[in-house]
Amino acid sequence: MLKVLKIAARNLARFGRRTLLTSVLITLGIVAVLLFVATTGSFKTIMIGQFTDSMLGHLQVHRKGYVASIDSLPLNLNMPPAMVAKVEDALKGNSAVEAWSPRVKFGAMFSNFTETTSVRVNGVDPAKEAATTPLLPGRLVGERKSGPLLRPGEILVPEVIARGLKVKVGDTVVLVATNLDGSVNGKTLVVGGIVQSATGPSGKDAYVDIEDARTLLRMKDAQVSEIAVRLKDPAQLDKEYAQLGRELSGVTNKEGKPALEVHTWADLSPFSSIVRMIDLLAVFIKVMLVSIVLISVMNVMMMAVYERIREIGTISAIGTPPRRILSLFLTEGLLLGVGGAALGTAISLVVIYALNIWKLSLKFGMQSSPVTLSPAVSVADVATIAGLVIVMSVLASLQPAWKASRMDPVRALGHV
Amino acid sequence: MVLIRAEGLVKTYRAGEVEVPAVKGVDFAIDSKSFVAFVGPSGSGKTTLLNMIGCLDRSTAGKLTVMDTDVGKLDRRAAADFRGRHIGFVFQDFNLIPVLTVYENIEYPLIMVQDWPESKRREQIARLLEAVGMSGQEKKRPDQISGGQKQRVAVARALATNAQLVLADEPTANLDHDTAYRIIELMKKMRDELGTTFIFSTHDPKIMSEAEVIFQLEDGRIHRQPLPQPQPKVALHA
Ligand SMILES: Nc1ncnc2c1ncn2[C@@H]1O[C@H](COP(=O)(O)OP(=O)(O)OP(=O)(O)O)[C@@H](O)[C@H]1O
Ligand SMILES: [Mg+2]
Numbered sequence: 260m261l262k263v264l265k266i267a268a269r270n271l272a273r274f275g276r277r278t279l280l281t282s283v284l285i286t287l288g289i290v291a292v293l294l295f296v297a298t299t300g301s302f303k304t305i306m307i308g309q310f311t312d313s314m315l316g317h318l319q320v321h322r323k324g325y326v327a328s329i330d331s332l333p334l335n336l337n338m339p340p341a342m343v344a345k346v347e348d349a350l351k352g353n354s355a356v357e358a359w360s361p362r363v364k365f366g367a368m369f370s371n372f373t374e375t376t377s378v379r380v381n382g383v384d385p386a387k388e389a390a391t392t393p394l395l396p397g398r399l400v401g402e403r404k405s406g407p408l409l410r411p412g413e414i415l416v417p418e419v420i421a422r423g424l425k426v427k428v429g430d431t432v433v434l435v436a437t438n439l440d441g442s443v444n445g446k447t448l449v450v451g452g453i454v455q456s457a458t459g460p461s462g463k464d465a466y467v468d469i470e471d472a473r474t475l476l477r478m479k480d481a482q483v484s485e486i487a488v489r490l491k492d493p494a495q496l497d498k499e500y501a502q503l504g505r506e507l508s509g510v511t512n513k514e515g516k517p518a519l520e521v522h523t524w525a526d527l528s529p530f531s532s533i534v535r536m537i538d539l540l541a542v543f544i545k546v547m548l549v550s551i552v553l554i555s556v557m558n559v560m561m562m563a564v565y566e567r568i569r570e571i572g573t574i575s576a577i578g579t580p581p582r583r584i585l586s587l588f589l590t591e592g593l594l595l596g597v598g599g600a601a602l603g604t605a606i607s608l609v610v611i612y613a614l615n616i617w618k619l620s621l622k623f624g625m626q627s628s629p630v631t632l633s634p635a636v637s638v639a640d641v642a643t644i645a646g647l648v649i650v651m652s653v654l655a656s657l658q659p660a661w662k663a664s665r666m667d668p669v670r671a672l673g674h675v
Numbered sequence: 676m677v678l679i680r681a682e683g684l685v686k687t688y689r690a691g692e693v694e695v696p697a698v699k700g701v702d703f704a705i706d707s708k709s710f711v712a713f714v715g716p717s718g719s720g721k722t723t724l725l726n727m728i729g730c731l732d733r734s735t736a737g738k739l740t741v742m743d744t745d746v747g748k749l750d751r752r753a754a755a756d757f758r759g760r761h762i763g764f765v766f767q768d769f770n771l772i773p774v775l776t777v778y779e780n781i782e783y784p785l786i787m788v789q790d791w792p793e794s795k796r797r798e799q800i801a802r803l804l805e806a807v808g809m810s811g812q813e814k815k816r817p818d819q820i821s822g823g824q825k826q827r828v829a830v831a832r833a834l835a836t837n838a839q840l841v842l843a844d845e846p847t848a849n850l851d852h853d854t855a856y857r858i859i860e861l862m863k864k865m866r867d868e869l870g871t872t873f874i875f876s877t878h879d880p881k882i883m884s885e886a887e888v889i890f891q892l893e894d895g896r897i898h899r900q901p902l903p904q905p906q907p908k909v910a911l912h913a
Contacts, residue, residue, distance in 0.1 A: 262786050269774035573770040576731055577832075578759020578788045581752070669731050672766070 263583070267590035270563065281559045282599045285648060288548040289603025290610065292644055295544050297611045297634035298619075299537045305630050306530060307493070313394035314457040314464070315524040316360070316487030317496055318503060320346050323512070323520050325485065326527070332364045332379065334439045337482040342510060342518060346486055349506045355499050357491045358390035363472040364484040367436040369416075369465070371424045378420060380434065380465045382472025385409040391489045395466075398455040413451030415466040421453045428452060434467070438477050446475045496523055545647070552596070552648050556655035560592050564659040571663050572671025581664040588660030589653055596652025600645040611636060678707035678840065678872050679728060683737035686723050686895075697723040699895035700737065705874065705888070707839065710866050713876040714883045715892030721876040722844050724892070728874065729762055729842045730754040742839065759788040763833025763871075765843035765862075769825040771817040771832075778804070778813035781831045789836050803831040806868065807861060823854035830861060834871060843875035847882055859885045 271278045311317050319326075325336040338346070343361060350356050363382035368375050381388075385408040389395055396408055400418060409415055414434070416426055426432060428450050435445040448467060456462025473481070490499055504521045512518040525531035564571070574584065611634050620631040686698040698720045705711055713721045726732040727739055730746050731754075739746050742761055749757055758764075771780045781800050785791040791799070804810045807827040817825055826846060833841045843862070847855030859882055862873050877883050891898050 266772075266774065273774050569768075569770065570772060573764075573766065574772070574783070574787065575755070576729070576758065576764050577784055578755055578757075578762070579784075580755060580759070580788075583787050669726055672770075 263587055263590050264594070267587060267594055270567075271591055271594055274563070274566075277559055277562070278595065281555045281595055282602060284555045285552055285596065285599025285652075286603040286606060288551045289600060289644060289648060290607045292541075292544055292548050293604070293607035293636055293641065294610060294634070296541055296640055296644075297607075297636045298614070298632060299541065300636070301632045301634045303534055303537055304493075305632065307524070307534070309394070309630075310457070310528050310530055311392075311489075311493065311524045313392055313398060315527055316391050317490045317493055317524055318488040318500060319522050319524075319527060320486040320488065320503070320507065321484070321520050321522070323516075323518055326520060326522055332366045332484070334365060334476065334484075337363070337484050338486075338519070340481045343481070343483045343486070345510050346507065346519065349503065350486075350488060353499070353502070353506075355490055355492065355495055355502075357489045358387065359486050359488045360384065360387040360391035361469065361483040361486050362388075363469055363476070363478075363482070365436055365472065365476060367434045367475075369420060369424075370433045370435065371426050371430065372433065374424050376420055376424065376463075378417065378434075378463050378465045380436070380467055380472065382467050382469040383409075384469050388466070391487050393489075394457075395454075398457065399452045400455055409451055409466055409468060411468045411471060412448060413468070414448040415452045415454040416450050417463045417465055418453050418455050420463060420465075421450075426450055426453075434475060436475055440477075442477075444475055444477055446471065545644070548644070549647065549651050552599075552651040553655045556592055556595055556652045557658065559595065560588060560656045560659040563591060564588065564663045567663075568666065568671050568674040571666050572668045572674065575666060575668040576672060585660045585664040588663050589656050592652045592656025592660070593649065596649040599652070600648045603648070604641055604645055607636070608641075676707050677704045678709075678742060679703075679705040680740045681737065682739075684724075684727065684734050684739055685736040686720075686727060686732070687735045697895055698727070698734075701895075701897050703890060703897060705872065707872050708866065708870045709872055709888050710863055710886055711872070711874040711888040711890065712883045712886030713874065713890050713892055714878070715898070717878075718894075719892040720895045721892055723895075725842050725844050725874065725876060728840075729764065730757050759784070759836070761839055763836070763838035763841040765826065765829045765833050765841060765846045765875075767845040767848045769817070769822065769829050769849075771825055771828060773817055775816075776813060777809060777815050777817070777820070777828050780817070780828055781835050784832060784835050799835060800831075803834060806865065807831045821854075822850050823858065826850065826854075826858050827861060830858070830865065834865060834869065837869075838871065840872045840874070843873065845876050845878070847875075847877060847879065852879075852881070855879065855882055856885075 322336045322338045322342070325333065328336070347359070350359050360383055365380055367378055367380050369378040389408050399415070414432065416432070420426065430450045431447055432450060433445050433447045435443060437443055448471065454466065456464065488503070490496065500521060500523050507519045507521060508517050510518050525534070571584065614632070614634050618631045619634070681701055681703050684698060684701050688695040688697055701724070713724060715721055723732070727734050728741060730741070730749060734747050744757065746754070746757065772783060775783060778800060781803055782796055785796045785799065804813055807830055809824065809827050809831065812820060812824065820828070841862070847858055850858060862875070863885065865871060866873050883889055
């Protein structure tokens with residue numbers, strides 16, 4: 260076997276330029292794929308982080324049917340305290356959960372006493388909200404940045420409303436909301452901060468203390484519209500989603516049907532389709548790589564067999580078993596693949612390392628500070644791609660090698 | 676002892692519609708340890724006959740026995756196995772493997788055809804290098820040695836697995852006369868030392884006169900009695 264390797268390696272070296280060209284092609288393919296996977300992976304992580312950490316959390320729990328009519332922020336689909344307690348019990352018992360934040364959500368009219376506009380209001384417990392969406396404090400703009408995120412009696416006003424209605428920190432404003440029973444109530448609040456939108460330039464999400472929200476809505480009990488959940492490891496999302504879904508399926512309504520629904524951030528954000536796009540692109544570029552490897556290796560191996568017909572005739576005549584001849588050519592293909600894969604992986608890792616040193620930063624969304632990409636590939640990614648290339652190289656050599664092994668020695672020897 | 680026996684051996688090539696009779700029913704026997712030449716004009720069937728003896732090609736009719744094996748009955752794989760075990764080949768164009776050194780070329784059949792352990796290989800190759808006069812050249816590549824030297828290496832490769840029979844189709848056609856003569860002498864010497872049967876084909880009258888048994892082929896038939904020999908050691912069987 261070692262001798263077969265040696266002979267194969269020498270034959271590759273004998274046609275050095277051709278071998279080099281093919282390996283360079285494979286190498287470049289691998290570099291392209293690994294860099295793509297590394298940078299888009301980092302981009303995805305950051306983008307997803309922006310969504311989950313500033314607004315959505317990783318998972319959200321609602322009363323069944325709430326998300327279907329989330330546009331109107333219906334008050335009649337809030338979770339009663341007993342149901343909330345059951346959810347909180349489940350979350351408390353789960354070590355994968357880092358934090359959660361119960362919210363009371365409602366639509367309201369926002370007025371500075373001269374002008375009025377509509378606003379979506381999140382009644383939150385400031386400490387829990389900050390723990391669940393850690394990017395929230397960073398979204399505050401304007402003068403005040405110290406002290407607690409939000410005090411009772413204060414409101415965080417979305418930037419677009421603050422600008423449109425010329426509201427500053429410290430101003431007094433009023434919120435007017437329709438309660439569940441149809442009556443209207445108002446409450447004056449002090450502007451505690453201006454908050455950037457997490458969902459785009461037109462986002463109108465205001466924050467108040469959850470007790471203020473309940474007072475305004477004249478709620479008699481501590482009901483909750485949604486519970487946003489933050490996981491310790493976002494990679495465990497699918498597992499924890501399934502786990503939480505299972506645990507909460509025991510909470511039923513009067514008809515015995517599940518009363519709660521669990522969603523992932525991806526269900527609640529249009530960005531998930533962009534993530535799918537990126538994943539699709541990655542598949543596409545991998546298909547390209549496979550094609551490059553298949554075509555170039557097959558081409559070079561077909562040439563190798565054609566050029567060495569007399570040599571094949573010779574070794575066949577002196578009694579080399581066909582399977583040995585087969586393995587001789589398969590080994591050549593294998594070595595091409597291994598060489599290309601090793602070189603490609605090495606170059607990719609160096610480039611990825613370099614990208615992490617010379618920070619690649621980009622600005623997106625409403626974020627005031629640019630985010631820095633930190634491209635990375637997992638061992639699994641590298642192994643998968645290198646393995647794919649090597650397997651493809653051997654497969655591509657199969658037909659030429661088979662042809663060589665089946666050659667009739669007399670005809671092959673007579674070939675000029 | 677008879678090593679090869681042909682009885683009514685026929686080979687007809689079929690190229691589409693046309694049939695080309697290349698060997699038209701020959702009978703002969705070759706003793707082991709003999710030094711045999713097939714001679715005859717171009718197209719007379721020398722290569723065809725050697726290919727059948729070497730199990731590279733199968734007869735159309737008749738019977739051919741090599742070392743007590745009816746080689747007409749061997750399938751592709753069995754034929755390859757038979758060649759690997761019993762027959763050595765020397766080619767007109769030397770056909771050394773270009774990426775291997777002299778040493779590795781001789782070693783090739785010991786690794787890829789048979790499975791010799793390293794120490795036995797080293798011993799055998801050293802012995803053969805010495806015998807064919809290529810000691811000290813074992814690290815050279817085929818493109819670094821002359822035609823005569825290449826054919827010496829080829830003879831050593833054919834003998835590496837201790838084959839009882841070596842077939843050489845026009846082994847001297849690409850060599851100048853002196854070199855050709857020395858290659859035939861080398862083969863004869865190896866026959867004397869090892870008892871290997873050599874069969875070669877040639878056009879060259881001076882070369883053929885080195886043979887001890889001569890089969891004169893013409894138009895697919897063993898045509899006539901051999902030329903008078905100086906001191907024939909083995910009688911002609913025809
Ligand atoms: N593969 C083949 N297909 C058809 N006809 C063939 C084939 N090989 C040989 N022949 C024919 O068989 C006859 C014998 O050919 P062969 O090669 O055995 O002759 P030879 O004595 O070796 O000639 P040379 O001295 O030119 O090598 C010739 O007429 C040749 O044209
Ligand atoms: Mg011939």
